[in-house]
Amino acid sequence: MTLIVTQKNELILFRKKHGARVQGNGFFARCLWSVTTSTQGIRTHQPDVQIDARVLDKFNKRVEELLEQTLAGTTPSVLRFSVEAEHRFAQYQNEIEQRILTEKGGHEALPGVLSKLPENAVRLATLMHFFYEFKGDEIDVATLNYIFMIMEYYYQQAVNILTASLSSDEEDAKRLWEWLMTGPFSGANSVAKSEIRRYAPYQLRDVVRYNKALKYLEDIGRIYIKKYKNGNGTVSQIIDINR
Numbered sequence: 001m002t003l004i005v006t007q008k009n010e011l012i013l014f015r016k017k018h019g020a021r022v023q024g025n026g027f028f029a030r031c032l033w034s035v036t037t038s039t040q041g042i043r044t045h046q047p048d049v050q051i052d053a054r055v056l057d058k059f060n061k062r063v064e065e066l067l068e069q070t071l072a073g074t075t076p077s078v079l080r081f082s083v084e085a086e087h088r089f090a091q092y093q094n095e096i097e098q099r100i101l102t103e104k105g106g107h108e109a110l111p112g113v114l115s116k117l118p119e120n121a122v123r124l125a126t127l128m129h130f131f132y133e134f135k136g137d138e139i140d141v142a143t144l145n146y147i148f149m150i151m152e153y154y155y156q157q158a159v160n161i162l163t164a165s166l167s168s169d170e171e172d173a174k175r176l177w178e179w180l181m182t183g184p185f186s187g188a189n190s191v192a193k194s195e196i197r198r199y200a201p202y203q204l205r206d207v208v209r210y211n212k213a214l215k216y217l218e219d220i221g222r223i224y225i226k227k228y229k230n231g232n233g234t235v236s237q238i239i240d241i242n243r
Helices: 008-024 054-071 083-103 110-131 141-162 169-182 193-199 207-219
Strands: 190-192 223-229 235-241
Touching: 008 141, 083 110, 083 141, 110 141, 169 207, 190 193, 193 207, 193 235, 207 223
Parallel strands: none
Antiparallel strands: 190 235, 223 235
16 A cells, blocks of 8 residues: 655646546546545644554554564455345345436546445455454445545545646635735735745745736735835735735
8 A cells, every 4th residue: 555645736737648648547537536635834833732643552562563464464254244245235236226327427537436346345344444453354334334435535535636726816816815814924015025935835936826826916905016116126915914
């Protein structure tokens, strides 16, 4: 199992450039995709907050146990569905086939993603049963139903990624405005344009996108850009923020 962490726009660019290949060979459909919300500008250090690491310690200990079993050449366990879980899985497969017909218009890659959900569900159910040391060698229907909910979450994440486009001027402007309201300049009414760009969310450090976002905010009256001529002939720009 491999974990790949990347920026959303980088993933979108990769898909636009190599989408046919990664979709054609089934790579995209076999992955479990997830998109997080950026916390840039609001990640304040709180030394007084106590962190309970017991759950993480338990997780790490279990991982160490499994690594030791692998190194020792332990015979792999064989798991199977209970009778009830087997019937539920067959029902789930039929539900997925129906969804392929109804949702294929959303994006050309969605049928492939949907078709791999049952396969991924089996893998995840087996992993959960073994990792958490559930009793017996049968995966019960309760575990399977929880896994189906997890698979639905990851499917919706894939839908969001596949149907997303690169940030528009409006989206960039919204991101910049939210950062101005909550970031390091949240208490300032006037800031040098160069300073905002230096500390802004990384997507907006691209000068073209940054200028377009500023223009959008100025057009709707959120900011006003003032220009001053310096003694050496250069021009400085100050952003007045209408809070």
